[in-house]
Amino acid sequence: MKDNVTPDKTSAREVDLSRFRSIIAKYSDTTLSELVPVLQSLQDSYGYLPMEVLEELSASTGIPLSKIYGVVTFYAQFHLEPRGKHIVKLCSGTACHIKGAPDIEKRIADILQVEEGQTTQDYKFTYKAVACIGACFLAPVMMIDDRYYGKLTEEKTENILKNY
Amino acid sequence: MDKLETCDDLERLRKSLVSEESKEKIRILICTTGCRALGAEEVYRTFQAEIENQSLADKVEIIDTGCQGLCTRAPVLTIEPMGVFYGRVTENDVHEIISRTVLKGEVIERLCYTQEGKRIPYIKDIDFYRKQKKLVLRNCGSINPKNINDYIKRNGYAAISKALSGMSAEDVIHEVVSSGLRGRGGAGFPTGKKWELAKNAKGDVKYVICNGDEGDPGAFMDRAVLEGDPHSVIEGMLICAYAIGSGKGIIYVREEYPIAVEHLNIAVDNARSLGLLGENILGSGFCFDIEVKMGAGAFVCGEETALIASIEGRRGMPCPRPPYPSTSGLWGKPTNINNVETLANIPVIIFEGADSYRSIGTETSKGTKIFALAGNVNNTGLVEVPMGTSLREIVFDIGGGIPKRKQFKAAQMGGPSGGCVPEKYLDTPIDYESVKEIGAIMGSGGLIIMDDSTSMVEIARYFMEFCQNESCGKCTPCRVGTQRMLEILTRILAGEGKKEDLSLLSELAEVTRNSSLCGLGQTSANPVISTLYYFQNEYEELIAEKV
Ligand SMILES: Cc1cc2nc3c(=O)[nH]c(=O)nc-3n(C[C@H](O)[C@H](O)[C@H](O)COP(=O)(O)O)c2cc1C
Numbered sequence A: 001m002k003d004n005v006t007p008d009k010t011s012a013r014e015v016d017l018s019r020f021r022s023i024i025a026k027y028s029d030t031t032l033s034e035l036v037p038v039l040q041s042l043q044d045s046y047g048y049l050p051m052e053v054l055e056e057l058s059a060s061t062g063i064p065l066s067k068i069y070g071v072v073t074f075y076a077q078f079h080l081e082p083r084g085k086h087i088v089k090l091c092s093g094t095a096c097h098i099k100g101a102p103d104i105e106k107r108i109a110d111i112l113q114v115e116e117g118q119t120t121q122d123y124k125f126t127y128k129a130v131a132c133i134g135a136c137f138l139a140p141v142m143m144i145d146d147r148y149y150g151k152l153t154e155e156k157t158e159n160i161l162k163n164y
Numbered sequence B: 001m002d003k004l005e006t007c008d009d010l011e012r013l014r015k016s017l018v019s020e021e022s023k024e025k026i027r028i029l030i031c032t033t034g035c036r037a038l039g040a041e042e043v044y045r046t047f048q049a050e051i052e053n054q055s056l057a058d059k060v061e062i063i064d065t066g067c068q069g070l071c072t073r074a075p076v077l078t079i080e081p082m083g084v085f086y087g088r089v090t091e092n093d094v095h096e097i098i099s100r101t102v103l104k105g106e107v108i109e110r111l112c113y114t115q116e117g118k119r120i121p122y123i124k125d126i127d128f129y130r131k132q133k134k135l136v137l138r139n140c141g142s143i144n145p146k147n148i149n150d151y152i153k154r155n156g157y158a159a160i161s162k163a164l165s166g167m168s169a170e171d172v173i174h175e176v177v178s179s180g181l182r183g184r185g186g187a188g189f190p191t192g193k194k195w196e197l198a199k200n201a202k203g204d205v206k207y208v209i210c211n212g213d214e215g216d217p218g219a220f221m222d223r224a225v226l227e228g229d230p231h232s233v234i235e236g237m238l239i240c241a242y243a244i245g246s247g248k249g250i251i252y253v254r255e256e257y258p259i260a261v262e263h264l265n266i267a268v269d270n271a272r273s274l275g276l277l278g279e280n281i282l283g284s285g286f287c288f289d290i291e292v293k294m295g296a297g298a299f300v301c302g303e304e305t306a307l308i309a310s311i312e313g314r315r316g317m318p319c320p321r322p323p324y325p326s327t328s329g330l331w332g333k334p335t336n337i338n339n340v341e342t343l344a345n346i347p348v349i350i351f352e353g354a355d356s357y358r359s360i361g362t363e364t365s366k367g368t369k370i371f372a373l374a375g376n377v378n379n380t381g382l383v384e385v386p387m388g389t390s391l392r393e394i395v396f397d398i399g400g401g402i403p404k405r406k407q408f409k410a411a412q413m414g415g416p417s418g419g420c421v422p423e424k425y426l427d428t429p430i431d432y433e434s435v436k437e438i439g440a441i442m443g444s445g446g447l448i449i450m451d452d453s454t455s456m457v458e459i460a461r462y463f464m465e466f467c468q469n470e471s472c473g474k475c476t477p478c479r480v481g482t483q484r485m486l487e488i489l490t491r492i493l494a495g496e497g498k499k500e501d502l503s504l505l506s507e508l509a510e511v512t513r514n515s516s517l518c519g520l521g522q523t524s525a526n527p528v529i530s531t532l533y534y535f536q537n538e539y540e541e542l543i544a545e546k547v
């Protein structure tokens, strides 16, 4: 489920590689075993994983770019394109599903004017449907960044989004 | 914090913590983990401010805890020693709770739980709690998980201390074997046996991995244990490491669980500063340390070989077994992987002894099981009951029945690898064997209740979509089989089903089950098989109705 956005070439050229260097310096052992944590830190810092950064990572660690790319595309957590300031994750787990997540899903798409998996034009929100987030007791549930919101109704969802 | 040098140091610390505890103080325990989703943190902060404003700090204490179980009433709090239980608390209630309940002992009716139309103020009278047996969840919701002293006060780390001071590795394994504990991560493999294999495997470097991936939709017990009582998992890992001869542990948690990651990191740091992790633990010569790793979001990474691949920095794809991780796991070294709940059982078994543990449960399944109760049921939340408890007791006595006067239709057990259990089996005592007989699995304990408005074909489609999305794609039966089954289910739901579809579905289900590489594919057809078996009429109706 990769987002269907073409990377913006102009912003990509401005990728600040000094940040990359300070992050990579924190890892004494940038072997394959550290690859996932390194990618997690890099994504934390850049908000996504710019291609330039992956190329630089490959050059400085000797891990082939194809291997890095393989890992990045395997895990749902990693992103190759810039994403919104806030990540809206709507749970599509079983409990949320039977308690009305599909309606909330339509409503969010409507409010944000994007499809699932996309980022709003102003880069404020990226909207994703994710598997169970472990708060089934309050279904339907969504997370915005690290914050959980439970027992959603369409109206409540709208109010929450408005306050961001 | 001063390091604990010996087992006696630990015992002295415990005694002094217990004696320091002020008996007169009123304690307000509030869940700030799961309940956060409905504003628990704001309520907690309001309490803090109010206690300060009224200069009540020497009389009243507010403690942030993990899950207290009755999540449907979130945010919930318990006031001790009275044992008053309140739910749906908001910031606006704080002042009144302090002035009336805390200072005057009065009960505020509107915040109490309702049972058969009556308000029930005290936790001891609430059926949801009365009918449970909390062993693994003994601390969850009653201690501050960020404070190691809270755990130590309640005999925390006494089990590892007992093992280090008087038991050999063989003794520990013997105790776990005779407890009858079976893995809570899905397959139900005997835990002691697994440890024995890892102990006997050749190699001076061995690993202990805690599987905290919990990818099953509908399961949240591992999350609750990690967030609410992380030290019990760490202690379980210490005991395992001592038994199999390992020096390094890894806890693999999913990134969707930020609170669990935070609490685990605090717990590991605190255990390390007290000398309960690291070199020469409690002066015994035993060394063990733990690293917390965040998963990167793929359901299949919960499968043990995939999890290992993921820790090694590769794509998290499963490998054929054998070799099993116990002989060749992480970096090719002997590795013992256990589920969170399995590990949290261990301190209880070692501290209380195997005999007391095995007195709970059924012939083949010992101890208790935590169920994550969700869906169309009144009391959603975490429930811990002895193995052998019936679904009826869980759904109706503890869960309070089905909301809006609807009928129970089915219980979905075991997540995507499980099945849907119809009403006629409500009285079956639930253990590993009996759930299998009725076409589901215990799985990790996700229990989603469905009422008569749920379409079972739609549920089958839902799970198939999940498995098809999450299939790693390595083996053909799983990649293509799930895809084909999903197509057929979608077609039936769209009113374009054909008569032959049902036999085709069964056939595809069999093939996918028998020829897939890992558990994901092998079990992906279970929701289809069980709904076809118990709810065939729904499929037939949809096909007959076609336009
Ligand atoms: C597709 C798949 C996903 C799994 N996900 C998990 C999981 O999230 N957590 C878990 O503990 N076990 C999971 N398992 C089971 C593990 O492979 C393994 O059996 C378990 O961690 C062993 O621990 P236990 O013996 O304590 O149950 C999964 C298995 C499969 C096939």
Ligand code: FES
Pocket (backbone or CB within 6 Å): A091, A092, A093, A094, A095, A096, A097, A132, A133, A134, A135, A136, A137, A139, A140, A141, B217, B218, B219
């Ligand atoms: S089903 Fe939505 S949080 Fe679990």
